[in-house]
Amino acid sequence: MAAHQHNPGVIVAGAGPVGLAAAVALADQGIPVTVLESEPQLQHDLRAGTFHPPTMEMLAPYGVTATMLEQGIKVPLWQVRDRKEGVIAEWDMSVMSDITPYPFRLHLEQHKLARIIVDKLATYPHAKVMFGAALSGIEQDDTGVRATITQNGEEIVLTADWLIGADGGRSFTRKAIGTEFEGFTWPERFAVISTDYDLAQHGYAMNAYIADPTEWVAVFCVPHNGPPGLWRAVFPIANADQPDEEVLSDKETQARLRGFMPWQDRYHVPYSSIYRVHQRVAKDWRVNRVLLAGDAAHVNNPLGAFGLNGGLHDAMNLAEKLGQVWRKEADVSLLDRYVRQRRTTNIEFVQANSIRNKRMLEETDPAVRAQRFDELRAQASDPKSALPFLMQSSMIMSLRRAAEIE
Ligand SMILES: Cc1cc2nc3c(=O)[nH]c(=O)nc-3n(C[C@H](O)[C@H](O)[C@H](O)COP(=O)(O)OP(=O)(O)OC[C@H]3O[C@@H](n4cnc5c(N)ncnc54)[C@H](O)[C@@H]3O)c2cc1C
Incomplete structure (x- = not known):
């Protein structure tokens, strides 16, 4: 019993x-x-x-x-970038200093x-x-x-x-x-490849979202065992039939990193993983x-x-x-x-x-991409319009909305 x-x-x-x-x-x-x-x-x-x-x-x-x-x-600045054009918008969270004691991402x-x-x-x-x-x-x-x-x-x-x-x-x-x-479940899996190569030396903010019609990337640096930390890069896997082991093979992870970071022949990759996204x-x-x-x-x-x-x-x-x-x-x-x-x-x-x-x-239409990038540039460059954007992306607005619901 x-x-x-x-x-x-x-x-x-x-x-x-x-x-x-x-x-x-x-x-x-x-x-x-x-x-x-x-x-x-x-x-x-x-x-x-x-x-x-x-x-x-x-x-x-x-x-x-x-x-x-x-x-x-502490990450007070984060970026939206384009894989070819570079920085599109850099968001400075210090514009929220009067709204939160923590005007940064951690x-x-x-x-x-x-x-x-x-x-x-x-x-x-x-x-x-x-x-x-x-x-x-x-x-x-x-x-x-x-x-x-x-x-x-x-x-x-x-x-x-x-x-x-x-x-x-x-x-x-x-x-x-x-x-x-x-x-629903997205058809493409995501791969997360971590490297200790420091992207900050190339002008990357500690958190950056990099648009591309073929292969976007999202990077963020976590503390790991101390500076320069571990840069984690998230990639979509376009080929739905490719086995996980092949995606995560040394050859593929190095090729994926080199395609995005053309500065070294080989990167140290302590962790890589793949997952389904829902x-x-x-x-x-x-x-x-x-x-x-x-x-x-x-x-x-x-x-x-x-x-x-x-x-x-x-x-x-x-x-x-x-x-x-x-x-x-x-x-x-x-x-x-x-x-x-x-x-x-x-x-x-x-x-x-x-x-x-x-x-x-992942937007593929060049006109839509250009328009969206223009909007982001304009919003990020003016603190008055950056503020509502950052209050939204920092989830402050979602909590205000929740509080209104009886
Ligand atoms: C690659 C990746 C990156 C992400 N990045 C971010 C990010 O930057 N910011 C963000 O907000 N979110 C992010 N997320 C999402 C985030 O990881 C999850 O939302 C988070 O882990 C959810 O926490 P949880 O405690 O609800 O569940 P989990 O962390 O999954 O914890 C659930 C726990 O329950 C235990 N458990 C399961 N079944 C049982 C059982 N029957 N009995 C007892 N225990 C059980 C498990 O062992 C586990 O420890 C990311 C997710 C992924 C995959």
């Missing part, structure tokens, strides 16, 4: 950055929280690495932002954020992270949730009041509540006592760095509302407002803008 433990409070499935952020925001309100992570330790994840100003504002009260700033790279590998939050969680006696604990069953009624987990080959049943599924794009929780993951949003984010957040609820292409940031915004919004419900200051229907606010802005902002960014980079 399975061992049974009752944990009042909240079970969070997934010790990714979103689950951990939700956990710290709940624990900080005195709410008992148990995080389940199927892997034996934190994932050494090279996916997200860009944090927008509102995300830093939200994590600051927990002391997380201060440590992120110590470990990360580059930091997402596994480092996860580590910072896990260390923080360890300071709360009522917060627990269980590693090697895979959620494998969910039952619920009006009084609570029963989560079955498998740990060290043993089955354990945990009961709690609420369960947050922050268990990533392939979410068990999402499948368990039987909701659809609506949207634009999807779960139809339901709440079924009674089970809620979704982060990639479990929505996935998008990485152009604009909205995925993890949006997930962290979910986590903070949900933890605040769940706190009110937990303390009986608000009716459970408040949780549906979480869904309305975050699901709507994910569709209106994250999905729409990540798709638009990709379309802009």
Whole structure:
């Protein structure tokens, strides 16, 4: 028979950055929280690495932002470029100095954020992270949730009041509540090739999106083991039939880098990976006592760095509302407002803008490209028009929009 433990409070499935952020925001309100992570330790994840100003504002009260700033790279300038023409627009985020205490993007590998939050969680006696604990069953009624987990080959049943599924794009929780993951998958995969060759010496900002009708590129520099950091370049893979191993072969990665960076015969490439890219949003984010957040609820292409940031915004919004419900200051229907606010802005902002960014980079019509580039040049060169653009691309406007939704 399975061992049974009752944990009042909240079970969070997934010790990714979103689950951990939700956990710290709940624990900080005195709410008992148990995080389940199927892997034996934190994932050494090279996916997200860009944090927008509102995300830093939200994590600051927990002391997380201060440590992120110590470990990360501040990026006040970022560029839109053309692969042949060079810089089209350079955005200076300092025009937002009156709007946010963090007028820059922060580059930091997402596994480092996860580590910072896990260390923080360890300071709360009522917060627990269980590693090697895979959620494998969910039952619920009006009084609570029963989560079955498998740990060290043993089955354990945990009961709690609420369960947050922050268990990533392939979410068990999402499948368990039987909701659809609506949207589509792009035909092309993306390759991420990392090199320690310093692109800054060629005038690249630490973050640049490089348009090209044949092969666009997005680059961003993450701290890795210290300066010059690791430059991560994202490329689309045009040939849908080419096997992953071939795309990631030394010959291909070197050729791809050389095509874009014609300065060396060989680049040191410590990491390369390939992944499928989706634009999807779960139809339901709440079924009674089970809620979704982060990639479990929505996935998008990485152009604009909205995925993890949006997930962290979910986590903070949900933890605040769940706190009110937990303390009986608000009716459970408040949780549906979480869904309305975050699901709507994910569709209106994250999905729409990540798709638009990709379309802009890959535009093949020369007249459309030229017009778009002219608009960007004009917007970036005047602080008055740069400000609304940056408030949009930094996700400030999406949060203002969410706050308006009742
Ligand atoms: C190449 C790339 C670049 C990206 N760049 C950016 C960027 O710059 N900025 C940005 O905002 N976003 C970016 N993203 C998106 C970002 O990586 C994701 O949005 C982010 O990882 C989502 O965090 P999460 O905590 O929701 O899910 P995850 O990080 O996927 O974490 C989910 C966790 O749940 C665990 N888990 C899964 N199933 C179970 C189970 N049954 N039981 C218990 N635990 C389980 C997993 O092991 C994992 O640890 C990028 C993505 C890619 C692929």
